[in-house]
Amino acid sequence: MRVIDQQYDPEIPLANLVEHPDNPRRGDDAAVHRSITEHGFFGAVLVQRSTGRVIAGNTRFRAAVADDAETMPGFWLDVDDDEARRILIVDNRASDVAWYDDEALYALLSGLAESASGLSGTGYDPIAFDLLRQQRDAELAGVDGIRGAMREGPTPDDRSGSFASADVRSIILPYAFDQYQQVVERMQRLRITRGVETNADLVALLVAEAS
Numbered sequence: 001m002r003v004i005d006q007q008y009d010p011e012i013p014l015a016n017l018v019e020h021p022d023n024p025r026r027g028d029d030a031a032v033h034r035s036i037t038e039h040g041f042f043g044a045v046l047v048q049r050s051t052g053r054v055i056a057g058n059t060r061f062r063a064a065v066a067d068d069a070e071t072m073p074g075f076w077l078d079v080d081d082d083e084a085r086r087i088l089i090v091d092n093r094a095s096d097v098a099w100y101d102d103e104a105l106y107a108l109l110s111g112l113a114e115s116a117s118g119l120s121g122t123g124y125d126p127i128a129f130d131l132l133r134q135q136r137d138a139e140l141a142g143v144d145g146i147r148g149a150m151r152e153g154p155t156p157d158d159r160s161g162s163f164a165s166a167d168v169r170s171i172i173l174p175y176a177f178d179q180y181q182q183v184v185e186r187m188q189r190l191r192i193t194r195g196v197e198t199n200a201d202l203v204a205l206l207v208a209e210a211s
Contacts, residue, residue, distance in 0.1 A: 005078040011071035012047065017061060020053040022085055025092045026181065027059025029066070030191040031123055036063055038121035045074040046091075048084045055084050056091040066192065106136050125197055171203070 041064065045057030054061045055077065064072045079087065109129055113119050119129060175183055187199055196202050 006046075006075045007049075008044070008073070008075050010073045012045075012074045012076075013071055014061070014065055014069060016052050017045075017047060017054055017074075018052055019058045019061060020048075020055060020084070020088055023054075023058050023088060025058070026184070027062075029059060029062055029185075029188040030197075032059045033063045033066065033192050034197065035121065035123065036060075036067070041069075041072065043073075045072060046087070047074050047076055048081075049076040049078050051081075051084075053084065055079075055088050102132070102136065102139075106132055127198075127200075 041060070043057070043060070045061055046055040047053065048055055057074070061072070077084070077087075109119065109122065109124055109132065112122060113129060119125065124132075187202060190206075191197070191199070191202050194202060194205060196205060
């Protein structure tokens with residue numbers, strides 16, 4: 001196994017780091033910020049030594065900057081621009097092609113949901129957990145076409161029955177392509193500043209303030 005020349009630094013000054021300009025991944029800043037608030041910062045960013053560009057951990061880097069942190073742990077990697085870009089892509093792609101054992105996920109979340117802290121710090125809110133529970137119940141009942149519904153989305157026929165009985169409704173807000181990312185990023189920042197966990201909570205808060 002080839003090991004890249006790398007050096008761990010527990011206190012890399014944030015002033016020495018920049019987001020990688022070619023990063024195609026759009027992380028959920030608010031979710032990462034909540035995780036850091038709940039658990040503290042864990043893990044380490046990967047940084048190209050020659051440029052100070054963050055190869056892996058750009059969202060955590062932004063969250064640290066938003067918290068006015070001065071340093072963060074990371075690894076300095078001695079790689080050229082081409083290899084840095086390839087690592088940047090594969091670090092995200094390897095996560096994309098992974099999958100969940102839904103039964104194991106449900107069992108793990110169920111146990112945590114019954115604890116004193118509930119689902120706090122897991123990245124799952126009660127609505128997402130309830131959708132997973134509905135998916136599991138449908139699979140146990142032998143309903144076809146429901147597997148992966150929470151992440152991939154069921155067909156309209158699969159969804160019609162659960163929609164009628166579920167106490168959840170969605171509002172779809174269409175945006176032009178060039179507006180979409182701006183809206184997403186601003187909503188992420190607003191969730192942090194307003195102290196709410198989901199976009200639904202944020203919209204309800206803003207509507208209440210405007211009324």
